[in-house]
Amino acid sequence: MHDSARAVTDAERAALAAADGPPALRFPYDATALVDEPLRTERLVLRPLEASHAADVFEYxxxxxxxxxxxxxxxxxxxxxxHTAKRAAGRVLAADGDYVVFAIMLAGEPSAGDERAGVDSVGRVIGDVMVRVSNTQHAQLEIGWVLHPDFQGRGYAREGAGALVDFTFSTLSPHRIQAFLDVRNGASAALCERLGMRREAIILEEEYNDGEWTDTAIYGILRREWAAARGQGRVRP
Known part of the structure; x- marks a missing residue:
């Protein structure tokens, strides 16, 4: 079992905070082991997405x-x-574009799919978080998230995304984690800030969606910033 809150010691955080050396991604990384030993937070279980989660995912x-x-x-x-089966196939991080999607599971919530009865007793998938390789040469990774609206406003997104950030920095050792958001998505922008990320840029009219050009906001955090904030308790809960 992995406890994201104990991913690194205080001494290791201090060393990370002081370090700003060359790229040192711990690749390749195979997330298959997290199926049986998932990441756990106070209320949630994060495990690699599986095709059997499709019914729950479809609900959002x-x-x-x-x-x-x-x-x-x-x-x-x-x-x-x-689509869920395709996303679930990503398990190994080794090259640009590789990704792993983690199901956010809430214990005690019944699944939307009868086909999962007796197969997965952890709980219902209420959302998912993703880590994707942006640039191996420069040790840059991207994160993203989505949560069912029925479970928003209870801190689950912060809990799940925060666990992913901690796991990603402590296990994979990227120099930088970034997120790309539709600039209209105020809730995700606020979550980025709660995770200690800063808004670094806005790309004007980058994509054409739903009959209009939309802007993209870029948020980022460096490994030393994460380590310093975690070590000094400045990452807001």
């Missing part, structure tokens, strides 16, 4: 208010299940 993937800010088209159930 089909909602217009969710996909409005994501590069996801509208999908019917069959297409959505195929």
């Amino acid at each position: 993937q089909r909602l217009p208010e969710v996909i409005r800010y994501l590069p996801w088209p509208e999908r019917d159930r069959e297409q959505a299940y195929e």
